[in-house]
Amino acid sequence: VLMEYPGVLIISSYPQNNDLKALERDAEISLVKVEDIPNKKDLDGDWLNNPACGSGSWMCVTYGRNGGVSSTNNCSYHRLLDHLGLSQKSESLSNVRPVWNWTTPTPVMVDxxxxxxxxxxxxxxxxxxHVMISMGWENELISWEPNDWCGIESVAVPRDMLWIPDVMILEDISDTGSITLSPYTEVAHSGMAYVTESRRLTTTCKMNLFKFPFDTQxxxxxxxxxxxxxxxxxxxxxxxxxxxxxxxxxxxLGEWDFLGIxxxxxxxxxxNNIVWDKLVYKISIRRRPLLYVINLLLPLLFFxxxxxxxxxxxxxxxxxxxxxxxxxxxxxxLLLILNDILPSTADDLPLIALYCIVIFALTGLSLLETMLVSFLIDMDSRADQDIQTSSKTCEETQEETDCQRESQRDAEISLVKVEDIPNKKDLDGDWLNNPRLLQRILEVRNIRQKWFFANMKKKKxxxxxxxxxxxxxxxxxxxxITTIGFLAFIYHEWLH
Known part of the structure; x- marks a missing residue:
């Protein structure tokens, strides 16, 4: 080895050792002659002008899954994928978390x-x-220098070629048919990998409907x-x-206003010993209440x-x-319509249910009050009608029998015929033979009858x-007073 630079070794001659040839194949290194490098002036540094890099010297350029440099003529995605070992599926890249040290956590970002x-x-x-989910993570086994590959900063590979984190949504209850996955994974030169998906997401959501329809979820x-x-x-x-x-x-947006995430x-x-990281996005939405105000609240108020x-x-x-x-x-x-909207498992009674129940109760009590007043008026009318009927009957009918029956009912006087009295021998027989006494009895009866009707007429x-x-x-x-107080309470609870 004549000289050593980052990613580059200058050696005096091409190695003939079989072990070095195997190293070239397994470690993915490239050996080229220094004098064969085109456009040496485009390369950074003065190391090529070093006397040690003379004729017959070889440049050992390292590259591979852990990054490195490449020839300046490699400008195609195919050469880059071959360089990264992604031209065909690798079980180690697709099934195993891409770290050099298993104790190093893999950061996964989600938006x-x-x-x-x-x-x-x-x-x-x-x-x-309808949501779009973007996820990215660091793949330590893949990286390259864009300047060595004609400025290529990212490349798309099939989704199943690389390991993808098993990130799931806890509240998800939607079916798999509503998910649209991108068929590719985008890999950046720094080793960051990105996937996106668009989906019709249905999630469970515990709603607070106490202020429905002026509610925020x-x-x-x-x-x-x-x-x-x-x-x-x-x-x-x-x-x-x-x-x-x-x-x-x-x-x-439907009937909702988006407030934020x-x-x-x-x-x-x-x-106490198993801990998972959770990334929680809370979507805040506010209902547009105009439809419910027009179709439900105002009609109840008008009623x-x-x-x-x-x-x-x-x-x-x-x-x-x-x-x-x-x-x-x-x-x-209107209560039946409300029953189709609100859940039956709510912990607190919604204000709109209280609003409907109180209005229904006030109207029902008003109906009972009307029935009571009508009964009192009818009872007074029936009493006056009975008095007028009895008086008219006694005035028009002069027969003694009819008046006696009427007086017996109204004055509670019991009259019987003398011949119908049993055991007449037990009675004192002198008064039965005295016509003057009988005449006085009849006069007393007439006086009592007139007194009874006079008292009835004196009643206002x-x-x-x-x-x-x-x-x-x-x-x-x-x-x-109750209605005004209740409406003021409902207004304060709903809008404040």
Whole structure:
């Protein structure tokens, strides 16, 4: 060996030793004569002008999977792949983690970009999106110098030619048919390898629907590798860059507004001695509530206002009860629509459910109050009608038998015929033969009858109707105060 430079050995003559020839073949070294190197002036350094590099000297140029230099005439991808040993599949490159020392962890970087929000199912608690996932890692066995290969900085090789980290998504429940994988792995001159995939991703997402439809949801996409040792997860870029890029490429949002992506590094610990790295992307979205406000919230509010307005309908017309029943049935239809939206396993009762239930309860109580007032008014009317009927009957019918029956019912006087009295011999027989005494008895009976009807007429008419009217007014005031207080509470909880 005459001289030694980084990646280059200058030797005095071509080795004839069979061991050196085997070394040339196995270690992938190239031996060329110094005088045969074209364009020596393009090479950096003055080492070629060294007297030791005279005629008959050979240049030993090393290269291989661990990097090195190549001839300046190698400008094709085919020569580069042959140089890297990737012209055909190698089991050692595709199946084994590419490190020189097994204790060295392989850094794996992952970025996620959101292209569209396809569906958010509150009932099944799932989030469906269109995402692009970019993953990169360091391959220590592959590298080259771009200046030695006509400036080639990266090359694409088939995906199955190189080892790929086993990174998975914890929340993923989508089928494999929705994944579009790039058929190639891009390899950079520094040894970094990159793969990308586009997929229709369906993930589980625990949603908080307490403020539905004015809610904000945070759905996580968690990347994890179950290799206990050897992989260290991390991101390519930060949250701001991913959020801004996702906003630029966003295609569809549905009924949602995209707020951003937050990134966090976490640990998953099992049994206190097994630890996995987790890379968590939290996608924040906010619902656009206009559709639900128009189709659900405003109709319920209008029904409540109509129910309040029904207190101005006169009870005598008999339309108030049917009107309130119609409102109650309409609210029931809206409750059925709400039942198809909200999940049945929610821990807390959503505000919209409370809103519907309270309006339904207020309307139902208002219906019961209307029924009670109607009953009181009808009871007063029936009492007046009975008095008028009894008085008219006694005035028009002068027959003694009819008046006696009427007085027996109203004045609670029991009259029987003398001949129908059993054991008349037990009674004092003198008064039965005294016509004046009988006449006085009849006069007393007539006086008691007239006194009874006089007292009934003295009673002020419409007593129960007045009670019903006052109760209706008091309930309306209470109903109005309760409604205003409840709407103020709901507004504060929803929008603040």
């Amino acid at each position: 996620t970009y959101l292209y569209g929000i396809l569906d958010v199912n509150e009932k099944s608690q799932t989030f469906t999106s 945070n759905c996580s996409i968690t990347f994890i590798s179950f290799m206990l040792k050897g992989i260290k997860l991390g991101p390519f870029s930060n949250s701001i860059i991913m959020s801004q890029f996702s906003e630029k490429v966003m295609v569809t 937050r990134l966090s590094m976490e640990k998953l610990i099992y049994d 409540l206002i109509l129910d309040l307005a029904s207190f101005f309908i006169d009870e005598a017309k008999g339309e108030k009860l049917g009107y309130k029943v119609t409102i109650l049935l309409s609210i029931s239809v 008419p419409g007593h129960w109707e007045r009670v019903g009217r006052k109760f209706d007014q008091a309930y309306f005031c209470l109903y109005l």
